[in-house]
Amino acid sequence: MNEIKITFVGDSGTGKTSILRALDGYKFDExxxxxxxxxxxxxNLYKDTDIFFICFAEDNPISxxxxxxxxxxxxxxxxxxxxxxxxxxxxxxxxxQILPQEVLEVxxxxxxxxxxxxxxxxxxxxxxxxELAIINIFECNSPKSPKSTTLLPKVFFxxxxxx
Ligand SMILES: Nc1nc2c(ncn2[C@@H]2O[C@H](COP(=O)(O)OP(=O)(O)O)[C@@H](O)[C@H]2O)c(=O)[nH]1
Ligand SMILES: [Mg+2]
Numbered sequence: 001m002n003e004i005k006i007t008f009v010g011d012s013g014t015g016k017t018s019i020l021r022a023l024d025g026y027k028f029d030e031x032x033x034x035x036x037x038x039x040x041x042x043x044n045l046y047k048d049t050d051i052f053f054i055c056f057a058e059d060n061p062i063s064x065x066x067x068x069x070x071x072x073x074x075x076x077x078x079x080x081x082x083x084x085x086x087x088x089x090x091x092x093x094x095x096x097q098i099l100p101q102e103v104l105e106v107x108x109x110x111x112x113x114x115x116x117x118x119x120x121x122x123x124x125x126x127x128x129x130x131e132l133a134i135i136n137i138f139e140c141n142s143p144k145s146p147k148s149t150t151l152l153p154k155v156f157f158x159x160x161x162x163x
Contacts, residue, residue, distance in 0.1 A: 005035040009071045010055030011063035015089040018120035051133045055087045072110040084112050091117040
Protein backbone atom coordinates (compact mmCIF):
# COMPACT_ATOMS: atom_id res chain seq x y z
CA MET A 1 0.00 0.00 0.00
CA ASN A 2 1.38 3.37 -0.99
CA GLU A 3 0.60 6.29 1.21
CA ILE A 4 0.66 9.77 -0.21
CA LYS A 5 0.46 12.74 2.06
CA ILE A 6 -0.93 15.99 0.78
CA THR A 7 -0.59 18.88 3.20
CA PHE A 8 -2.96 21.81 2.79
CA VAL A 9 -1.66 25.20 3.87
CA GLY A 10 -3.06 28.69 3.44
CA ASP A 11 -4.75 31.45 5.38
CA SER A 12 -7.60 30.71 7.71
CA GLY A 13 -10.92 30.90 5.90
CA THR A 14 -9.60 29.86 2.49
CA GLY A 15 -11.62 26.65 2.65
CA LYS A 16 -9.06 23.97 3.54
CA THR A 17 -11.26 22.16 6.03
CA SER A 18 -14.17 22.30 3.59
CA ILE A 19 -12.02 20.64 0.92
CA LEU A 20 -11.03 17.88 3.31
CA ARG A 21 -14.66 17.37 4.21
CA ALA A 22 -15.56 17.14 0.53
CA LEU A 23 -12.86 14.47 0.20
CA ASP A 24 -14.24 12.37 3.01
CA GLY A 25 -14.09 8.72 2.05
CA TYR A 26 -12.18 9.46 -1.14
CA LYS A 27 -9.84 6.73 -2.30
CA PHE A 28 -7.56 7.08 -5.31
CA ASP A 29 -7.37 3.33 -5.84
CA GLU A 30 -7.04 0.23 -3.70
CA UNK A 31 -3.26 0.46 -3.72
CA UNK A 32 -2.94 4.07 -2.68
CA UNK A 33 -4.09 5.66 0.52
CA UNK A 34 -4.40 9.42 0.50
CA UNK A 35 -3.41 11.00 3.76
CA UNK A 36 -4.78 14.53 3.93
CA UNK A 37 -3.36 16.97 6.37
CA UNK A 38 -4.95 20.28 7.27
CA UNK A 39 -2.41 22.48 8.90
CA UNK A 40 -1.99 25.88 10.33
CA UNK A 41 1.72 26.54 10.33
CA UNK A 42 2.83 23.61 12.43
CA UNK A 43 6.22 22.59 11.17
CA ASN A 44 6.05 19.04 12.54
CA LEU A 45 2.95 18.43 10.47
CA TYR A 46 4.97 19.12 7.33
CA LYS A 47 7.01 15.99 7.98
CA ASP A 48 6.73 13.28 5.30
CA THR A 49 4.65 15.53 3.08
CA ASP A 50 4.73 14.37 -0.55
CA ILE A 51 3.03 17.41 -1.95
CA PHE A 52 1.87 20.79 -0.67
CA PHE A 53 -1.37 22.46 -1.67
CA ILE A 54 -0.99 26.18 -0.99
CA CYS A 55 -4.48 27.63 -0.95
CA PHE A 56 -5.82 31.11 -1.56
CA ALA A 57 -9.43 32.17 -2.00
CA GLU A 58 -10.82 33.96 -5.06
CA ASP A 59 -12.40 36.65 -2.91
CA ASN A 60 -9.48 37.25 -0.58
CA PRO A 61 -6.45 39.17 -1.92
CA ILE A 62 -4.69 38.97 1.44
CA SER A 63 -4.78 35.20 1.30
CA UNK A 64 -3.27 35.46 -2.18
CA UNK A 65 -0.46 37.74 -0.98
CA UNK A 66 0.28 35.31 1.84
CA UNK A 67 0.86 32.46 -0.61
CA UNK A 68 4.26 33.93 -1.29
CA UNK A 69 5.18 35.95 1.79
CA UNK A 70 3.98 33.50 4.39
CA UNK A 71 3.23 29.98 3.17
CA UNK A 72 5.80 29.46 0.46
CA UNK A 73 8.59 31.08 2.46
CA UNK A 74 7.77 28.78 5.37
CA UNK A 75 7.62 25.63 3.26
CA UNK A 76 10.84 26.53 1.49
CA UNK A 77 12.67 26.61 4.81
CA UNK A 78 11.38 23.23 5.97
CA UNK A 79 10.80 21.19 2.80
CA UNK A 80 12.51 22.94 -0.13
CA UNK A 81 12.30 20.01 -2.52
CA UNK A 82 8.69 19.02 -2.05
CA UNK A 83 6.44 19.85 -5.02
CA UNK A 84 3.84 22.56 -4.59
CA UNK A 85 0.46 23.05 -6.23
CA UNK A 86 -1.19 26.45 -6.13
CA UNK A 87 -4.86 26.00 -5.26
CA UNK A 88 -7.40 28.69 -6.00
CA UNK A 89 -10.39 27.95 -3.78
CA UNK A 90 -14.03 29.12 -3.85
CA UNK A 91 -14.06 29.19 -7.62
CA UNK A 92 -17.86 29.35 -7.53
CA UNK A 93 -17.64 32.96 -6.31
CA UNK A 94 -18.44 35.27 -9.19
CA UNK A 95 -16.59 38.38 -8.05
CA UNK A 96 -13.02 37.31 -8.63
CA GLN A 97 -10.51 39.68 -7.10
CA ILE A 98 -7.26 38.24 -8.33
CA LEU A 99 -6.11 38.67 -11.90
CA PRO A 100 -4.92 35.67 -13.93
CA GLN A 101 -1.65 37.49 -14.62
CA GLU A 102 -0.98 37.87 -10.89
CA VAL A 103 -1.62 34.18 -10.38
CA LEU A 104 0.78 33.33 -13.15
CA GLU A 105 3.50 35.47 -11.59
CA VAL A 106 3.12 33.80 -8.21
CA UNK A 107 3.03 30.40 -9.86
CA UNK A 108 6.44 31.13 -11.37
CA UNK A 109 7.86 32.52 -8.15
CA UNK A 110 6.89 29.53 -6.08
CA UNK A 111 7.69 27.12 -8.92
CA UNK A 112 4.30 25.49 -8.58
CA UNK A 113 3.71 22.38 -10.65
CA UNK A 114 0.27 23.66 -11.57
CA UNK A 115 -2.47 26.10 -10.64
CA UNK A 116 -5.80 24.44 -9.96
CA UNK A 117 -9.14 26.04 -9.22
CA UNK A 118 -11.68 24.26 -7.13
CA UNK A 119 -14.83 24.71 -5.14
CA UNK A 120 -15.65 22.74 -2.04
CA UNK A 121 -19.14 24.16 -2.34
CA UNK A 122 -19.92 22.69 -5.75
CA UNK A 123 -17.34 19.89 -5.57
CA UNK A 124 -15.69 21.11 -8.75
CA UNK A 125 -12.15 19.81 -9.20
CA UNK A 126 -11.82 18.56 -5.64
CA UNK A 127 -11.08 14.92 -6.41
CA UNK A 128 -9.42 15.72 -9.71
CA UNK A 129 -6.80 17.97 -8.14
CA UNK A 130 -5.80 15.20 -5.75
CA GLU A 131 -5.60 12.73 -8.61
CA LEU A 132 -3.38 15.08 -10.53
CA ALA A 133 -1.09 15.51 -7.54
CA ILE A 134 -0.86 11.76 -7.01
CA ILE A 135 -0.10 11.15 -10.67
CA ASN A 136 2.58 13.81 -10.48
CA ILE A 137 4.23 11.90 -7.67
CA PHE A 138 4.03 8.62 -9.57
CA GLU A 139 5.53 10.25 -12.61
CA CYS A 140 8.37 11.78 -10.62
CA ASN A 141 9.17 8.40 -9.12
CA SER A 142 8.80 6.38 -12.31
CA PRO A 143 8.87 8.66 -15.35
CA LYS A 144 8.18 5.85 -17.79
CA SER A 145 5.19 4.39 -16.05
CA PRO A 146 2.72 3.43 -18.80
CA LYS A 147 -0.16 3.82 -16.35
CA SER A 148 0.32 7.52 -15.89
CA THR A 149 -1.17 8.78 -19.14
CA THR A 150 -4.23 6.56 -19.03
CA LEU A 151 -4.96 7.67 -15.49
CA LEU A 152 -4.84 11.38 -16.25
CA PRO A 153 -8.00 12.94 -14.85
CA LYS A 154 -9.91 15.77 -16.42
CA VAL A 155 -9.00 18.91 -14.55
CA PHE A 156 -9.70 22.47 -15.49
CA PHE A 157 -7.17 25.11 -14.72
CA UNK A 158 -7.63 28.66 -13.79
CA UNK A 159 -8.97 30.91 -16.46
CA UNK A 160 -7.14 29.73 -19.60
CA UNK A 161 -4.27 27.87 -21.12
CA UNK A 162 -1.71 30.49 -20.14
CA UNK A 163 -1.80 29.23 -16.57
N1 LIG B 1 -18.50 30.09 -1.69
C1 LIG B 1 -17.72 29.18 -1.13
N2 LIG B 1 -17.49 29.20 0.20
C2 LIG B 1 -16.67 28.28 0.74
C3 LIG B 1 -16.04 27.28 -0.07
N3 LIG B 1 -15.25 26.52 0.74
C4 LIG B 1 -15.40 27.00 1.98
N4 LIG B 1 -16.24 28.05 2.01
C5 LIG B 1 -16.65 28.83 3.19
O1 LIG B 1 -15.50 29.53 3.66
C6 LIG B 1 -15.45 29.54 5.09
C7 LIG B 1 -14.15 28.98 5.60
O2 LIG B 1 -14.04 27.62 5.24
P1 LIG B 1 -13.07 26.61 6.02
O3 LIG B 1 -13.14 25.31 5.30
O4 LIG B 1 -13.40 26.58 7.46
O5 LIG B 1 -11.65 27.31 5.82
P2 LIG B 1 -10.25 26.99 6.53
O6 LIG B 1 -10.12 27.96 7.66
O7 LIG B 1 -9.21 27.23 5.49
O8 LIG B 1 -10.29 25.56 6.99
C8 LIG B 1 -16.69 28.75 5.54
O9 LIG B 1 -17.70 29.67 5.85
C9 LIG B 1 -17.06 27.92 4.33
O10 LIG B 1 -18.43 27.63 4.28
C10 LIG B 1 -16.31 27.28 -1.49
O11 LIG B 1 -15.81 26.46 -2.27
N5 LIG B 1 -17.15 28.26 -1.95
MG1 LIG C 1 -9.79 24.84 8.90
